[in-house]
Amino acid sequence: MTTAVAEAVDDDLWSAIGDPTRRRLLDLLLLEGAGTATSLSQQLPVTRQAVAKHLGVLDRVGLVHGTPAGRERRYRVDDAQLxxxxxxxASVGSAWDARLRRIKRIAEAIQVARNDQEAT
Structure with a gap:
């Protein structure tokens, strides 16, 4: 099962989502429907240029798509990629839940074995 999860995970996508500013940009775009680097930078503590770079990263992994809007690009979230x-x-979370359950069972078995040894 771990192999299937590893194959399913898109590292570039998760690297892009891993940045807090990019997550905030996604939140804003989901809330507002669309935005430009200028309009989004007015709501964040970063420059327009920084927002434009972050949007470029999100665009490269397909989470947003930009269309020309005058001198700027208007970005929208790609619902399918999101x-x-x-x-x-969810798949990674499931895999880790299963791993943690196995670790718990092993730890409990070790504890039972120790208790049995101490009782004898």
Whole structure:
């Protein structure tokens, strides 16, 4: 199962989402429907140029798509790619839950064995 999860995870996508500013940009775009680097930078403590670079990263991994709007680009979230990211996160979460359950069972078995040894 770990192999299937590893193959399903898009490292570039998760690297892009891993940045707090990019997550905030996604939140703003989801809330507002669309935005430009200028309009988004007015709501964040970073420059327009920094926002434009972050949007470029999100665009490269397909989480947003920009269309020309005058001298700027208007960005929207790609719902299908965002759904893919959510599915990957759920898959990774499931895999880790299973791993943690196995670790717990092993730790409990070790504790039972120690208790049995101490009782004898």
């Amino acid at each position: 759904a893919r990211a959510v599915a990957q996160l």
